[in-house]
Amino acid sequence: MRVAVVGQGYVGLTAALGLAEQGHRVTGVESDPARLAALEDRRIPFDEPGMDGLLDRLLAGGGLRFAATLATAGPGPDAVVVAVGSPPTPTGRPDLRHVHAALAQVAALDPAPSLVMVKSTVPPGTSATWLAGARGAPLRDRYVYSPEFLNQGAALEDWRHPARLVAGLSGPGPLPLVRELYRGVEAPWVVTDPTSAEVIKYAGNAFLATKVSFAADLVTLCEGTGADIDAVLTGTGLDPRIGPAFLRAEAGYAGSCLPKDTRALAHWARLTGHHLPVVDAVATSHQTQLxxxxxxxxxxxxxxxxxxxxxxxxxxxxxxxxxxxxxxxxxxxxxxxxxxxxxxxxxxxxxxxxxxxxxxxxxxxxxxxxxxxxxxxxxxxxxxxxxxxxxxxxxxxxxxxxxxxxxxxxxxxxxxxxxxxxxxxxxxxxxxxxxxxxxxxx
The missing domain is CATH 3.40.50.720 (NAD(P)-binding Rossmann-like Domain)
Incomplete structure (x- = not known):
């Protein structure tokens, strides 16, 4: 398939490299001139193991190229993947301007791509709202929300061997193309509607943040009792129902996802009049941990x-x-x-x-x-x-x-x-x- 990936940040570049490695003809679209120049010069603009060599190989083989805009990305793509950022505002609300701008570019393509996949993290209901509008409605039967689940330091491995593939669709029409886009990737599939897929993304990160915060509560418990935190975390994590991942004694959580997505979920709950006491407690606990x-x-x-x-x-x-x-x-x-x-x-x-x-x-x-x-x-x-x-x-x-x-x-x-x-x-x-x-x- 001819694929354009809009946004060449951490998620977008991983997607571009992964899809090109799977045999698709990929164009990475990046509007930032400095980042675009770095990529064309075969330089990864952030630290991530394994990307440098793969970028060199794919550019040399012609399976991957870069462009400044979707309009200049070459002949009409079969699929467009939107992976632009949704940074938090001071209140925690995701700023969706880049997502809306990218979708507007997609809607303007003639002919329209057969598949439009959004990977940017967006609040529940974002896809449904866009698809109900004048620009999104014509693409309703071509749209899928498929969130990313990448760990920093293991992005390529997570793309090649994900724990699950989530496809949020308004109808079954795009599913064969989604499966073709992910060809060669073996993982359990969760096929659902776009809003449920959006919630799955937030739920995963909120749970991981909760696990880190619970480990911090265990630190407090051990300080009060004199118990050995290493033994307590090891003994707790060996329970297969719990597991050791993210159960560690540190000064809170960090990175590009857990803090941002936990705040965004809490903001969504306040905005819609819902109460998520566990998520609120995690956000409060995190500040204390720090x-x-x-x-x-x-x-x-x-x-x-x-x-x-x-x-x-x-x-x-x-x-x-x-x-x-x-x-x-x-x-x-x-x-x-x-x-x-x-x-x-x-x-x-x-x-x-x-x-x-x-x-x-x-x-x-x-x-x-x-x-x-x-x-x-x-x-x-x-x-x-x-x-x-x-x-x-x-x-x-x-x-x-x-x-x-x-x-x-x-x-x-x-x-x-x-x-x-x-x-x-x-x-x-x-x-x-x-x-x-x-x-x-x-």
Missing amino acids: LRPVRILTEHLGAARLLAGETTVAVLGLRYQTWTDDLRDAPCQTLLPELAASGARLRVWEPSLTPERITALFPVAEVAPGPDRALAGAAAALVLTDWPELLGADWSALARLMRPPRLLVDTKNCLPPAALTATGLVYRSMGPRRPAAGTGPG
Whole structure:
């Protein structure tokens, strides 16, 4: 099939690469000139394992090309996939202007494509509203809402081997073309209506956010009882009805989906007069989780000492996960401004970003070229990313560079408590951990 994929962000580029790899002739449509130039120069504009080599191969083989507009994407496509962003407004409501603009371009095509697939995340009822309008009605029997379920760091693998394929249709007509578009991809199918498909997308991410928040509640429970958080999470996650995925002790959830979609679902409920108490509680709990490291620092250092500007806090890593450069809603976005407002002097080490980029993100922070420079003279350190440089560091040497009380707050629970305590550091994690817990050298 000739396929045009509108939007070459994380979802759209994954779709373009995946569909071209399956043998379709794909044109990726990207309106941003800088991003379009990068893709045509065979450069992936974000970090995602495996994409660079696949992009090179598909461009060289002619199965993939890029264009600035749908109108210049070449001969009329058999299918158009809309994968533009729907970023949140300050209230949490998704901004659907890019989605509406893309659908307007699709509706203007002559001849019309045989299949119109939307992958952008949209509130329940969005597809039905558009299809009832003057532009959407002619495409009603060609339309499918098919949400994406990609994990950052495993996008291509998730495209090739998804847990499920969801097709939201107004009627059975487009289904054979949907199956042809996904040819070679083996997964259980859920064929339903567009609104149900939209809810499935939100429900999945809201549940994952709930699971992360429940793990944070277990951190609180373990702090109150002295129980070992590692053992509790492992023992709970081994139950096959629960599973270990997303059951981890961290400073909240982050990334491009969970915070955005949870807020969007809560906003939809308020807007439509519905009450979703669990979703509301998850959003509230998340804000509390994010500030847990600040509470630990204040408890050990004292609010007065922080306010006096007498304390340097080393921030080791900014990424939420090592494999993604997406800092949207990452804990650093909340923690660093909060610490700066408390009076702490911040010194940041982040190996994946240039000093200029770090300064642009956090103007109040000093940039350090390595963990040792970040820790020199610091009274406390905040581990936000489990970089290999930290897992394999000589913490005995690093501890000697710090000033008392030599507090280390491990928000990833990635370092061995006993080994770090033996260096003279005051080690605090997300929940109590037994001395034998954790892996990696000290």
